[in-house]
Amino acid sequence: MEIRAKTAERSRRTPTDVKGVPGRGRPSALAWSVTLQPASQGANQPVRIARFSIDGNVAFGAVEGDKPDELVLDIIKGIPFAEHQLSGTKVPLSKVRLLPPVLPNKVVAFGRNYAEHAKELGNEVPDAPFAFFKPSTSVIGSGDEIQYPPFSQELHHEAELAVVIGRMCREVPRERVADVIFGFTCANDVTARDVQKREKQWARAKGFDTSCPLGPWVETDLDLATAGDLTVQLTVNGQQRQLGRTSEMIHSIEDLIVNITEAMTLLPGDVILTGTPAGVGPLAVGDEVAVTIEGIGTLTNKVVKRG
Numbered sequence: 001m002e003i004r005a006k007t008a009e010r011s012r013r014t015p016t017d018v019k020g021v022p023g024r025g026r027p028s029a030l031a032w033s034v035t036l037q038p039a040s041q042g043a044n045q046p047v048r049i050a051r052f053s054i055d056g057n058v059a060f061g062a063v064e065g066d067k068p069d070e071l072v073l074d075i076i077k078g079i080p081f082a083e084h085q086l087s088g089t090k091v092p093l094s095k096v097r098l099l100p101p102v103l104p105n106k107v108v109a110f111g112r113n114y115a116e117h118a119k120e121l122g123n124e125v126p127d128a129p130f131a132f133f134k135p136s137t138s139v140i141g142s143g144d145e146i147q148y149p150p151f152s153q154e155l156h157h158e159a160e161l162a163v164v165i166g167r168m169c170r171e172v173p174r175e176r177v178a179d180v181i182f183g184f185t186c187a188n189d190v191t192a193r194d195v196q197k198r199e200k201q202w203a204r205a206k207g208f209d210t211s212c213p214l215g216p217w218v219e220t221d222l223d224l225a226t227a228g229d230l231t232v233q234l235t236v237n238g239q240q241r242q243l244g245r246t247s248e249m250i251h252s253i254e255d256l257i258v259n260i261t262e263a264m265t266l267l268p269g270d271v272i273l274t275g276t277p278a279g280v281g282p283l284a285v286g287d288e289v290a291v292t293i294e295g296i297g298t299l300t301n302k303v304v305k306r307g
């Protein structure tokens, strides 16, 4: 009950300090009924939320268990961004196909947000955050294949912490950033580096199909301080290539969300990529690439030739 009261109070404050979509007046009831899942909601509230398919049906489920081989999904009735409850029907994770945990309207990615990474590519560290888009068609889930695009000879991996937005918002003040976050997941900002170098805009280099693996699920129980100090690791065929901490970000998660929402409305399910630590490098057909973020999980994808 206390949570409901808090949510109602947030909603009353919302129109003045977290603005809505221009031209549509007040944000819609649906967008503002978003339920966040803080730990205070109790042990029976989902913390890690996966999206999956089983026997041709798509569902969301709360991931339960600690041992990787014994994880089960408690199927969610409703959608996680609105009113929902656990059904009590459980399926082993090993029996389902994981899908991207969200279907974003847009993925906003920030470049050069770790000094060591900017340096390794010979770039200056930017004074202000700078963003680019990855289209919704670039998103794949854990276990899906990254298709090597035929127009590139230099595909690179970039391990990144991804922020999943939980409510419609614009011009978010710094102190309200936590309120608009649904949770966190792992991302790989797969980049055709040769194309990025020769083309001024990065739409093709960073926006081709399968260039945005997300997953394995959304961890909804991390606060901003914790998310701002996590180990980010990437391996290729089991060999470590990238290792960094989110505390090394030049611009914090708060900075990035303030920056992008100055310009545009974010919708529930939108994803913010926060930049990659040093150690980016090539991917080849046949490679298995894995991004592991402390407290979240491991996102694994195999690289194949586009068929």
Ligand code: ZN
Binding pocket: 109, 110, 111, 158, 160, 189, 273, 275, 276
């Ligand atoms: Zn990146």
